[in-house]
Amino acid sequence: MDKTRIQVFKIGGNVVDNPEKLEKFAADFAAVKGPKVLIHGGGAIASQMQKKLGFSPVMIEGRRVTDADTLRIVTMVYAGWCNKSIVALLQRNGCNAIGLSGADGAVIKAVKRPPVRLASTGEDIDYGYVGDLSPENIDAGFILRLMDMELTPVFCAITCTADGQLLNTNADTVASAVAMCLASEAAVDLVFCFEKDGVLADKDDDSSLIERIDHEGFERLKAEGVVADGMLPKLENAFRAIGGGVSQVLIKNSDNVGNSRQTTILWQ
Amino acid sequence: MDKTRIQVFKIGGNVVDNPEKLEKFAADFAAVKGPKVLIHGGGAIASQMQKKLGFSPVMIEGRRVTDADTLRIVTMVYAGWCNKSIVALLQRNGCNAIGLSGADGAVIKAVKRPPVRLASTGEDIDYGYVGDLSPENIDAGFILRLMDMELTPVFCAITCTADGQLLNTNADTVASAVAMCLASEAAVDLVFCFEKDGVLADKDDDSSLIERIDHEGFERLKAEGVVADGMLPKLENAFRAIGGGVSQVLIKNSDNVGNSRQTTILWQ
Numbered sequence: 001m002d003k004t005r006i007q008v009f010k011i012g013g014n015v016v017d018n019p020e021k022l023e024k025f026a027a028d029f030a031a032v033k034g035p036k037v038l039i040h041g042g043g044a045i046a047s048q049m050q051k052k053l054g055f056s057p058v059m060i061e062g063r064r065v066t067d068a069d070t071l072r073i074v075t076m077v078y079a080g081w082c083n084k085s086i087v088a089l090l091q092r093n094g095c096n097a098i099g100l101s102g103a104d105g106a107v108i109k110a111v112k113r114p115p116v117r118l119a120s121t122g123e124d125i126d127y128g129y130v131g132d133l134s135p136e137n138i139d140a141g142f143i144l145r146l147m148d149m150e151l152t153p154v155f156c157a158i159t160c161t162a163d164g165q166l167l168n169t170n171a172d173t174v175a176s177a178v179a180m181c182l183a184s185e186a187a188v189d190l191v192f193c194f195e196k197d198g199v200l201a202d203k204d205d206d207s208s209l210i211e212r213i214d215h216e217g218f219e220r221l222k223a224e225g226v227v228a229d230g231m232l233p234k235l236e237n238a239f240r241a242i243g244g245g246v247s248q249v250l251i252k253n254s255d256n257v258g259n260s261r262q263t264t265i266l267w268q
Numbered sequence: 269m270d271k272t273r274i275q276v277f278k279i280g281g282n283v284v285d286n287p288e289k290l291e292k293f294a295a296d297f298a299a300v301k302g303p304k305v306l307i308h309g310g311g312a313i314a315s316q317m318q319k320k321l322g323f324s325p326v327m328i329e330g331r332r333v334t335d336a337d338t339l340r341i342v343t344m345v346y347a348g349w350c351n352k353s354i355v356a357l358l359q360r361n362g363c364n365a366i367g368l369s370g371a372d373g374a375v376i377k378a379v380k381r382p383p384v385r386l387a388s389t390g391e392d393i394d395y396g397y398v399g400d401l402s403p404e405n406i407d408a409g410f411i412l413r414l415m416d417m418e419l420t421p422v423f424c425a426i427t428c429t430a431d432g433q434l435l436n437t438n439a440d441t442v443a444s445a446v447a448m449c450l451a452s453e454a455a456v457d458l459v460f461c462f463e464k465d466g467v468l469a470d471k472d473d474d475s476s477l478i479e480r481i482d483h484e485g486f487e488r489l490k491a492e493g494v495v496a497d498g499m500l501p502k503l504e505n506a507f508r509a510i511g512g513g514v515s516q517v518l519i520k521n522s523d524n525v526g527n528s529r530q531t532t533i534l535w536q
Contacts, residue, residue: 049344052321053320053321072349075348075349075352075353076317076344076345076348076349077344077348078348079347079348079349079351079352079367080343080344080345080346080347080348080349080351081340081343081344081347081348083347083348084343084347084369084371084372084426084434085343085434087369087371087372087428088371088428088432088433088434089432090432091371091374091428091432092431092432092433093432096373096374097371097372097373098368098372098373099347099369099371099372100366101352101355101367103352103355103356103359103365103367104352104355104365104366104367105364105365105366105417105419106359106364142417145417149373149410149413151373158352160355160356160359163360164356164357164358164359164360164361165356166352166353166356
């Protein structure tokens with residue numbers, strides 16, 4: 001397989017938990033030519049499962065506090081139901097997918113996050129079994145060997161320490177790190193798929209799509225408050241990936257994967 | 269890696285759900301030399317999870333009736349929590365494991381079981397999303413390629429149809445079929461690990477271990493009623509594997525994997 005260009009896609013829990021959206025995405029993703037990787041979230045489903053099992057999800061600044069029970073639940077949901085449902089759906093669409101956590105083949109070795117001092121309150125927060133990682137902790141050679149077997153790796157955001165502790169990890173972070181680790185081997189596009197067409201100048205107006213943003217433009221949009229809330233960490237993550245060697249980052253609607261219009265392209 | 273002899277191990281839910289037993293087993297399994305495969309169950313944990321989520325497990329003649337909710341739960345438990353916990357534990361012990369369902373790499377293509385007429389009542393039972401498989405439906409080449417990458421495949425008993433339907437499958441059946449499919453490529457030992465030292469002449473006397481049983485001996489033990497209940501399908505399965513080319517089947521205690529004594533060896 002020609003691996004001069006690799007596309008790394010990321011879908012969030014809102015796609016994973018919506019059968020119609022997921023089926024549309026899976027068909028389009030299966031049709032994407034060339035080597036590719038998929039990273040998926042599943043946070044909304046994990047929160048539902050926590051509640052059904054009598055636990056209350058605890059989120060601090062958008063990140064899930066992960067005690068032993070929560071780790072068990074997110075591992076069940078992300079690595080079990082979400083990952084295998086997606087792999088099966090891709091198989092149905094003729095894409096030979098293989099589901100992976102970071103533990104499998106020791107492909108992603110994360111570290112357990114030490115307690116973090118929150119800027120907002122000065123409080124020290126222990127997020128529990130939560131993983132941090134950097135591109136050097138990912139075995140790019142392993143991913144490329146799977147591609148040589150004509151396989152499409154599908155990662156859930158469960159990772160593992162070098163000494164075998166499973167960890168809950170942010171799926172955007174996994175996607176960026178996988179894209180960056182592959183960037184030394186190939187030209188890599190990182191494609192974040194979500195429920196909007198891209199970055200909007202006015203978040204309530206779907207026609208206000210910003211088609212291209214470079215690093216300078218990002219700083220301006222941030223200063224103007226156009227990029228805020230959930231979009232801010234997403235774009236910071238994206239520009240970190242570009243800084244780490246990824247060719248470009250595309251932000252688009254999960255319904256539009258087969259369509260090159262309606263996309264925000266981020267570049268250096 | 270020399271693949272002239274491959275060992276296929278199976279552990280049941282009683283080992284998977286017992287942290288002490290699982291840790292002991294994982295350390296011993298990691299130390300086993302040469303290419304090997306692990307297949308695990310998890311039935312007891314799945315039943316607990318069904319109850320916690322407000323469902324009642326329905327078992328008919330020892331097999332779980334699997335509706336859509338049950339499929340979701342068993343996929344979460346087997347492919348998620350159990351599979352990734354075992355993979356992580358093996359990584360901790362220096363064994364480079366990779367967790368797989370039948371959907372991953374389309375390695376096991378099962379068929380959905382048609383309604384079955386029960387011999388006992390004459391009733392037609394639809395087991396729902398339950399998979400049947402035979403060794404020809406398993407991609408031995410894929411398993412061998414993983415072994416060439418120095419990986420140890422760890423299978424949960426979730427399989428998948430050719431058109432992408434996940435199915436709940438009996439772990440003993442998966443273990444036998446994997447062993448048989450590899451038998452055309454190598455000398456294969458199939459090792460069933462459970463809570464007893466092997467087949468006992470008197471099930472209440474642990475010292476009554478039967479060390480060797482051939483096919484004729486099995487027929488005699490069956491006629492005498494020494495082999496009955498849960499042991500009967502296990503041994504039928506084992507002799508089917510031997511009939512299908514597996515060199516020998518070992519039945520032993522999960523605590524004794526590092527120990528060649530205290531084992532029942534089945535052969536032609």
